[in-house]
Amino acid sequence: MVRDPRPALRRLARWLLAPPDSLRKGPFEPGAFPSRLRSERLTSLLGIALGVAFAVCFGTGLLSHLIQHPPGWFWWPSRPVGLYRFTQGLHVATGLACVPLLGAKLWSVYPRLFTWPPVRSLAHAAERGSVALLVAAALFQVLSGVLNVAHWYAPMPFFFTTGHYRVAWLVAGAILVHIGVQLPVVRAALRRPPRAVPAGDPAVDGPPIDRADCVPGVGSAGSADVAGTQRRRLLVAVGAAVGLITVTTAGQTIRPLDALALLAPRRPDLGPQGLPVNKTAAAAGTSVLDMSAYRLVVDGPGGSVELDLAALNGLPQHAVDLPITCVEGWSADARWSGVRLADLVRQVGADPRHASVLVESLEAGGRYRSSTVAAPHTRDPATLIALRLNGEVLHPDHGYPARLIAPNRPGVLQTKWVGRLTVRAES
Amino acid sequence: MTRIRRALIVAGALVTAYGLAGVLFDPGVLLFLAAVVVFHDLVWMPVVLAFGALVARPVARFVAIVAASVLVVGVPLVVAQPPAGNPSVLPLDYGRNLLFVLAALLAAAVLVAAYRRRRRVPPRGR
Numbered sequence: 001m002v003r004d005p006r007p008a009l010r011r012l013a014r015w016l017l018a019p020p021d022s023l024r025k026g027p028f029e030p031g032a033f034p035s036r037l038r039s040e041r042l043t044s045l046l047g048i049a050l051g052v053a054f055a056v057c058f059g060t061g062l063l064s065h066l067i068q069h070p071p072g073w074f075w076w077p078s079r080p081v082g083l084y085r086f087t088q089g090l091h092v093a094t095g096l097a098c099v100p101l102l103g104a105k106l107w108s109v110y111p112r113l114f115t116w117p118p119v120r121s122l123a124h125a126a127e128r129g130s131v132a133l134l135v136a137a138a139l140f141q142v143l144s145g146v147l148n149v150a151h152w153y154a155p156m157p158f159f160f161t162t163g164h165y166r167v168a169w170l171v172a173g174a175i176l177v178h179i180g181v182q183l184p185v186v187r188a189a190l191r192r193p194p195r196a197v198p199a200g201d202p203a204v205d206g207p208p209i210d211r212a213d214c215v216p217g218v219g220s221a222g223s224a225d226v227a228g229t230q231r232r233r234l235l236v237a238v239g240a241a242v243g244l245i246t247v248t249t250a251g252q253t254i255r256p257l258d259a260l261a262l263l264a265p266r267r268p269d270l271g272p273q274g275l276p277v278n279k280t281a282a283a284a285g286t287s288v289l290d291m292s293a294y295r296l297v298v299d300g301p302g303g304s305v306e307l308d309l310a311a312l313n314g315l316p317q318h319a320v321d322l323p324i325t326c327v328e329g330w331s332a333d334a335r336w337s338g339v340r341l342a343d344l345v346r347q348v349g350a351d352p353r354h355a356s357v358l359v360e361s362l363e364a365g366g367r368y369r370s371s372t373v374a375a376p377h378t379r380d381p382a383t384l385i386a387l388r389l390n391g392e393v394l395h396p397d398h399g400y401p402a403r404l405i406a407p408n409r410p411g412v413l414q415t416k417w418v419g420r421l422t423v424r425a426e427s
Numbered sequence: 428m429t430r431i432r433r434a435l436i437v438a439g440a441l442v443t444a445y446g447l448a449g450v451l452f453d454p455g456v457l458l459f460l461a462a463v464v465v466f467h468d469l470v471w472m473p474v475v476l477a478f479g480a481l482v483a484r485p486v487a488r489f490v491a492i493v494a495a496s497v498l499v500v501g502v503p504l505v506v507a508q509p510p511a512g513n514p515s516v517l518p519l520d521y522g523r524n525l526l527f528v529l530a531a532l533l534a535a536a537v538l539v540a541a542y543r544r545r546r547r548v549p550p551r552g553r
Contacts, residue, residue: 035479100496110472132464133443139463140456146500151516152507158455167456169446176439180432187428230485237489241496248528249500262524263501271515280513397513 019117033111036227037234040189045235046105047186051175053094053101054138058172060091064327065165067410070374078380081407085325088410089253092329095145096249100241102142104234106135127181134174140167149265149328252330268332272395275324275332278411281396284363286417294401296385300423302349309401312387315339320382326411336405338386341421342379350423352379358422359404359415371413375426377406385418486540494529501525 026032066074067084077083119125141164147153148160156163251261251268258268266276281287295306307315319337342352357373377383383406387394394400399416406414450456475495482488504521 033476096500099499100492103496103499104492106467107472107475110468110476113468130439130443135467136460136464137446139467140460143463143499144459147503150503150507151509152503156455157458158453163450163453163456163459166446166449166453167460169442169449171446173439173441173443173446176435176442178439180435180439183428183432183435233485233489234492237492240489241493244493244497244528244532245500248497248524262519262528263497263504263521264519265504265517266515267518270518276515277513278516280510282512283510 016119017117017121024116027111027114028116030116032114036223037230038108038111039227039231040185042231042234043105043108044186044189046101046108046238047182050098050101050105050138051179053098054171054175056094057091057098057141058168060087060094061165061168063087064091064410068327068413076374076376076408078377078383078407078409081382082323082325084408084410085253085323085331088325088327089250089329089331092145092149092253093246093250095142096149096245097242098138098142099146099245100238102138104238106139127177130174130177130181133170134178137167137170137174141171151265253325255333264330265328266326266330268330271332272397273389273392275334275389275398276326276330277397278326278328279366279368279416281400281417284361284366284417286362287396289362289417291401294419296402296418297420298344298348298423299421300345300348300350300355301425305347309387312339312385312402315343317387318381318384320384320405320407322382322405322407324405324411324414325409335390336384336386337388337391338384338402338405340381341373341377341383341385341404341406342381344385344421345378345423348423350425354426355379356424356426358420358424359418360420360422361415362417362419368412368415371404371415373404373406377409380407382407385421486536490533490536493532497525497528497532501528 024030064084064087067076070076115128119128144156144160144164144167147156148164153160245263247257247260248263249261250264251258252264252266253268255268258264261267268276271277295308296312298305298307316339317337318340319335321333321335323331323333325331341357345352345355345357354375355378356375357378358370359373360370361368363369373383383404385402386399386405387402389395389398394403399418402418403416404414404418450460478491479488482491501521502525504517505525507517509517
């Protein structure tokens with residue numbers, strides 16, 4: 001005999017939507033979170049700050065991704081020289097500022113994790129699912145960013161760059177849904193004068209029992225006053241944490257603050273020839289190459305030339321002041337000198353105003369062995385095949401015998417130990 | 428407003444779907460996503476709430492919030508091993524610096540608390 005499964009399913013659904021009160025234990029109990037600090041206004045303020053911070057991180061991060069993996073429609077200028085330095089410095093500083101913001105925001109909504117009943121309807125389940133996704137993705141982004149700039153890769157079981165980029169889309173989507181769901185709550189919370197906390201607001205989602213956890217300041221005007229003071233103190237503490245983190249790290253890219261950069265993973269003046277290095281010659285495998293046989297091969301539509309170091313030094317030399325800007329948020333100024341890329345492009349019969357150049361390193365492999373210089377950077381007179389750094393011959397870790405240096409470009413695309421240039425004319 | 432909300436939710440759902448498609452076949456990313464949320468909700472938050480229940484003094488709470496934030500940023504710098512042969516990565520003594528920052532925070536908080544207490548005493552007529 002086959003029984004109809006539908007009544008059982010219906011019973012299960014009914015049980016899920018109205019579980020027995022005997023299960024309502026621990027954090028699920030009413031009044032399990034007695035702190036009078038939480039309020040919808042506080043959560044809204046933190047949420048807005050965090051939303052702005054995440055928008056900044058998403059925008060600057062997506063920009064950095066597009067510069068490194070440009071699709072056909074994308075165009076990135078070579079000026080202003082320090083634009084990428086600004087956007088990427090902002091990306092990392094804002095991400096670090098998210099640590100206290102996200103911590104406080106999640107604390108302020110933590111009781112909602114124990115909403116009773118856990119699921120009220122399909123829509124409620126979907127909303128809770130999207131919030132869970134948002135929390136996971138937001139924590140993922142902030143923590144993986146912190147771990148990456150600290151060069152602590154062991155706790156991350158994935159390749160950072162790819163994971164951080166993909167989860168950024170999860171955060172972006174879940175935030176849009178979250179704003180859509182919570183917009184009336186935020187508007188009501190901010191319209192209300194901060195001290196008078198009404199008992200309930202029908203526009204707000206959820207039954208009153210939810211809100212008893214979140215809006216406890218229903219007592220006398222005096223107790224609401226105290227709660228208001230405490231909330232301001234909390235916001236001041238979060239602000240102070242943002243300030244302290246910023247002041248102790250921003251010196252890695254803002255030179256006047258470098259004396260305070262006690263917790264910066266890099267110092268702009270520490271490294272060979274006074275400049276930090278991401279990949280050393282030893283790590284790249286170029287330290288074992290015999291550089292006395294060095295030739296720079298330049299291929300182009302008008303033929304091919306090979307230049308040894310003497311020939312490169314014999315070409316007109318130019319000096320430029322350009323920063324090295326790492327995706328990890330540090331940057332450092334330096335004076336580079338060498339041969340203009342545009343001059344080399346002309347030597348092989350191409351017009352540097354309409355040419356792109358594939359720059360290949362002597363490294364045998366690696367993710368950043370080669371990079372493409374698009375036309376705006378090819379024609380920019382500040383784009384050099386540099387032979388010197390601050391007046392000295394390049395240190396092997398800075399790309400001896402020759403490296404690319406171009407304005408407004410991430411450091412990973414400033415190819416070192418350049419062995420071959422392939423010039424392509426563009427229409 | 429209903430229209431704006433609907434547009435936000437639909438756009439958000441589409442972007443989320445795109446994001447999910449990106450991470451669904453990356454087990455490392457999925458593992459880390461699950462791990463951070465479990466750690467935050469079941470370990471970190473109970474510790475924070477227990478601390479908050481035990482410590483009520485505003486100054487102590489202020490110091491705890493700021494110190495916890497600084498520790499999240501600072502501890503990875505202490506634990507991480509700089510790559511061999513590249514002294515420009517993590518060039519500082521981060522353990523010492525972290526202690527210094529926390530000590531300065533504590534000192535500043537104690538000073539502010541003492542200053543406020545002194546200012547508040549006369550009006551109470553003590």
